[in-house]
Structures are given as structure tokens and as C-alpha cells.
Amino acid sequence: MSTQRDDLPASDKELWRRLDANGAVGVRPVDDLEFAAWIEGRLGEAEAARLEASIAADPEMRRAALDIADILGKPLPAAPERMAIRARALVGFEAERQVARKGFGDWLLNWMAPSALRPAAVTMAAIAIAAGGFTMGGGLGASFAQHYEASGNQKAVSTSEASTDISEFFASDGI
Amino acid sequence: MQVADLNQIDLQALARGDKRSWDTFVGAAAPLINAMVRRALAPYGLGEDDVMDAAQDVFVRLCAQDFRLLKTYDPARAGLSTWLAVVARSAAIDHARRRRRPTQPIDEVPETVLGVEDRHVEKLKIPQGLLTERQTLILKYLYDEEREVADIAQLLKVDPQTVRSTQHRALVRLRAYFREGTG
Numbered sequence: 066m067s068t069q070r071d072d073l074p075a076s077d078k079e080l081w082r083r084l085d086a087n088g089a090v091g092v093r094p095v096d097d098l099e100f101a102a103w104i105e106g107r108l109g110e111a112e113a114a115r116l117e118a119s120i121a122a123d124p125e126m127r128r129a130a131l132d133i134a135d136i137l138g139k140p141l142p143a144a145p146e147r148m149a150i151r152a153r154a155l156v157g158f159e160a161e162r163q164v165a166r167k168g169f170g171d172w173l174l175n176w177m178a179p180s181a182l183r184p185a186a187v188t189m190a191a192i193a194i195a196a197g198g199f200t201m202g203g204g205l206g207a208s209f210a211q212h213y214e215a216s217g218n219q220k221a222v223s224t225s226e227a228s229t230d231i232s233e234f235f236a237s238d239g240i
Numbered sequence: 241m242q243v244a245d246l247n248q249i250d251l252q253a254l255a256r257g258d259k260r261s262w263d264t265f266v267g268a269a270a271p272l273i274n275a276m277v278r279r280a281l282a283p284y285g286l287g288e289d290d291v292m293d294a295a296q297d298v299f300v301r302l303c304a305q306d307f308r309l310l311k312t313y314d315p316a317r318a319g320l321s322t323w324l325a326v327v328a329r330s331a332a333i334d335h336a337r338r339r340r341r342p343t344q345p346i347d348e349v350p351e352t353v354l355g356v357e358d359r360h361v362e363k364l365k366i367p368q369g370l371l372t373e374r375q376t377l378i379l380k381y382l383y384d385e386e387r388e389v390a391d392i393a394q395l396l397k398v399d400p401q402t403v404r405s406t407q408h409r410a411l412v413r414l415r416a417y418f419r420e421g422t423g
Contacts (some may be wrong), residue, residue: 086371102317107318114374117373141274
């Protein structure tokens with residue numbers, strides 16, 4: 066770095082503009098709560114110094130700190146009613162929708178929601194009912210017999226249809 | 241309800257999604273969020289609808305995903321109104337950036353931002369440790385942001401005279417360091 070013994074600006078502002086303060090302090094990310102705590106002056110000396118390094122290095126944070134301190138130090142005008150109404154609806158809507166649920170399906174959903182065992186119990190019950198109904202209908206054996214009988218009739222029908230066609234062919238040729 | 245009432249909100253009931261607590265919270269927080277959003281959006285030249293939408297963004301952030309953000313708030317670390325102001329400003333800036341680039345009257349832009357930098361003039365690096373973090377912050381506010389001593393004193397919760405003496409000590413150190421040609 067070159068020496069600047071004789072040409073340092075007389076004005077403090079000019080001097081500052083000739084200097085590069087980036088890197089003069091260590092910077093790290095700052096979360097919202099830390100930033101708020103710093104604005105309130107709640108941090109200890111070391112912690113505040115660490116934050117001030119980050120704030121000094123970030124023009125957006127410098128502006129934010131001044132804006133927030135200024136707003137918090139003033140009496141605030143009332144917000145437009147429309148703003149509050151829209152904000153209230155964010156939570157009210159969901160709550161009202163839950164109150165409006167009164168059907169059996171909703172009751173069932175609500176009943177099932179708290180425990181993982183309930184859906185399992187419902188599934189088991191559904192399987193038991195299905196199995197019972199199937200057994201009452203004759204079971205697998207009856208189903209197979211029914212299917213076999215149906216396919217046997219179909220085969221018989223198709224064989225008789227084929228022989229009728231051949232007889233007609235020969236008859237038409239006079240044989 | 242005034243901003244002071246914010247610190248009397250039942251935060252546990254609020255985080256559980258209790259409708260009455262939410263309505264009370266909205267009533268208490270709306271003036272602060274409104275003021276903060278308006279201040280943050282002012283340089284962007286956006287209209288009333290954007291103020292409404294940005295404020296709504298703040299409330300949405302607070303209650304989204306089962307009040308996740310609100311649950312991160314710790315009253316032992318910072319006051320609710322200060323934390324809300326930080327959250328509101330951040331959400332408003334995000335909203336403005338999504339909408340358009342900022343516009344600012346030329347009279348309000350600091351000279352340092354407008355000035356065309358002469359790339360042939362090599363800036364002198366301030367070595368780490370020469371200035372304290374607070375000295376650096378104060379000089380940045382005074383010369384880069386061109387802010388008033390009174391505003392900086394209010395922010396740092398010190399007397400304006402303390403800001404001036406900190407500035408003075410910092411400049412003496414800088415002049416001494418660079419006059420001696422150390423580095």
C-alpha cells in the first residue's frame with residue numbers, strides 16, 4: 066500500500082471517501098431476533114460489537130436500523146380498517162371452516178385424526194366385512210364352479226354354432 | 241389498541257391459532273406494521289394497494305405453517321414490537337423487490353451513491369482492528385448515508401455528543417495511521 070503522508074484530504078468526508086472500510090470489520094449473518102435485540106440495546110458489549118460489524122458492512126441493514134428506531138420512537142397513526150379486516154380473515158377463515166364441518170365424513174375424519182391406530186382399526190374392520198360378505202356368497206369354491214360352468218356353456222354354444230355352419234355349406238353345394 | 245398493548249398479547253394462545261387472540265393481535269400490531277410497511281415502501285414509489293398487499297404478506301408470514309415464524313419469537317431476547325418491526329420491514333422490502341425497482345428523488349440520494357468513482361484512484365484499505373465496529377458504523381452513517389448525528393444517537397441510545405466524540409477519535413486514528421504511512 067502506498068503511503069499518503071502529504072496528500073491526505075483536509076476534509077474528514079473526503080478522507081473517508083479515499084478509504085475502503087470493507088474488510089475492516091468481520092461480518093456474519095444476523096437473524097431478526099438478534100437485530101431486534103441490538104436495536105433495543107439489550108446485547109452485551111462483545112455481542113453488540115459483532116452485530117455492529119455486520120450492520121456497518123450492509124447498507125440495507127443500516128437503513129433498516131434507522132427506520133425501525135425512528136418508527137418505534139413515534140406515536141403511530143391507526144392502520145386502515147381494510148388492512149385489519151384482511152389480516153383477521155387469515156385465521157378466522159380456517160376456524161370457521163372447521164366449525165362448519167358437521168357431516169358424518171367430517172366426524173369420521175376428526176375421530177380418526179388424533180391417533181394412528183384408528184385408521185388401522187377401520188381398515189381391519191373393512192377387510193373383515195368384505196371377507197364375511199364373500200364367504201356368505203359361497204366362497205371361492207362356489208365362485209370357481211360358477212365360472213367353470215359359465216365357460217363350459219360358452220364352449221358348447223360355439224361348437225354347435227360351428228357344426229351348423231359346416232352343414233349349411235355342404236347343403237348349399239348340394240352335397 | 242396502541243402498540244404498547246402488543247406486549248400484553250397471550251403468545252401461547254396466539255401460536256395455538258386461537259381466533260380471539262389473533263384478532264386482538266391484529267388490532268395491536270396493525271398500526272406498527274402499517275407504519276413500517278409504508279416507510280419501507282416509500283423509496284419504491286408504490287401505491288396504496290401495494291401497502292395493503294405488503295402488510296398482508298407480513299401477517300401471512302406470521303401465521304403461515306401453523307404460526308411457525310411467530311413461534312420463533314422469544315420475549316426474553318427482544319420486545320415483540322421491535323421484532324415485528326424487523327419482520328415487517330423485511331417482508332415489505334421483499335414485496336417491493338418483487339414488484340419493481342426502487343425510485344428515489346435525486347435530492348434524497350447521498351452524493352457518494354451518485355458520484356462516478358474514479359477507478360484510477362486506489363482506495364486505502366483500513367486494516368482490521370484500527371477502528372472499533374462502532375466507530376466504523378458511525379462513520380458509515382455520517383459519510384456514506386449522510387445521516388444526522390441526532391438520528392444516529394437515537395439509534396445507538398447515546399448522547400449526540402458521544403457520537404461526535406466517537407467520530408472525532410476515529411478520524412484522529414485514521415489520519416495518524418495513514419500520515420505515518422503504515423501499511
